[in-house]
Amino acid sequence: MVNMEINLASIGMEKGRQYETIITTNNGNGSKNAAPIGVLCAGDNKIICRIFKGSRTLDNIVREKEFVVNITHDPELFTLSLLKNLPQDHFNENLSIKCADAYFKCDAISFTEAVKQSDPIRNKGEAIVFKSKAVDLVIKNPVKAMNRGFGYVIESLGNFKRFDLVDDAKKEEYIIQFKEAYRVVLKVGRKEDIKAMKEIKKELLKKGCDL
Ligand SMILES: Cc1cc2nc3c(=O)[nH]c(=O)nc-3n(C[C@H](O)[C@H](O)[C@H](O)COP(=O)(O)O)c2cc1C
DSSP: OEESSOOGGGGTOOTTOEEEEEEEEEOSSSOEEEEEEEEEEEETTEEEEEEETTOHHHHHHHHHSEEEEEEOOOHHHHHHHHHSOOOGGGBOTTSOBTTOSEEEEEEEEEEEEEEETTOSSOTTEEEEEEEEEEEEEEESSOOOOBOTHHHHHHHHHHHHHHGGGSOHHHHHHHHHHHHHHHHHHHHHOOHHHHHHHHHHHHHHHHTTOOO
16 A cells, blocks of 8 residues: 555654664665664654664765665564664665565655763764655555554563562662663653553552662
8 A cells, every 4th residue: 555645643653752663775886774773753754863873874864865764563674684784685676675564765854963962872972863754655564663662561560560579689670670661661652651651650659669
């Protein structure tokens, strides 16, 4: 099914939320590249990405001004894309990944330098933030774009259930894990996930946890 009127809500993308996708780009030498990248939904047909300098994906997008966002829940595709690259026979001629459930083609419309002091991995990670317009959406199977929030909710619930059964060292570990989960879900999660995390936090506070 090809949609001319693009609305990213049709693949479950809500404005203001971040989704984990695989972005595919042209390397400029005839080969194609795939990398897992978080995509912030900025409206019906707009997205924003923040990509660290040094990545091939960023170089390709700055050069070509176009790329494809692939929607999949296949862990193998994410893993291969991160650890090496997807083998070239996984790509369609139009850059999309053959077994993605859906994909949309994007035109980059603006680039901004960004230095984020608070990034947990790099102290002063240099990145480019860029806004893009989705120009072509293809849905092959009904799918919702992958959001990390729900996994954290399930993990936090599992730890919560075990909380009273474990020793103090393990409790401390669970609290550290919960704080990180809470930070991520508030940043990228859907409103339902945020609500759930707030409820779990309330219960942990009742147990006297230092959150
Ligand atoms: C789920 C997931 C989301 C990611 N999101 C981003 C992102 O938004 N920006 C970024 O710079 N790197 C992100 N990464 C890391 C890149 O995928 C990684 O740096 C990759 O090696 C870049 O590959 P490339 O050099 O082929 O572009 C993410 C990784 C994962 C697993």
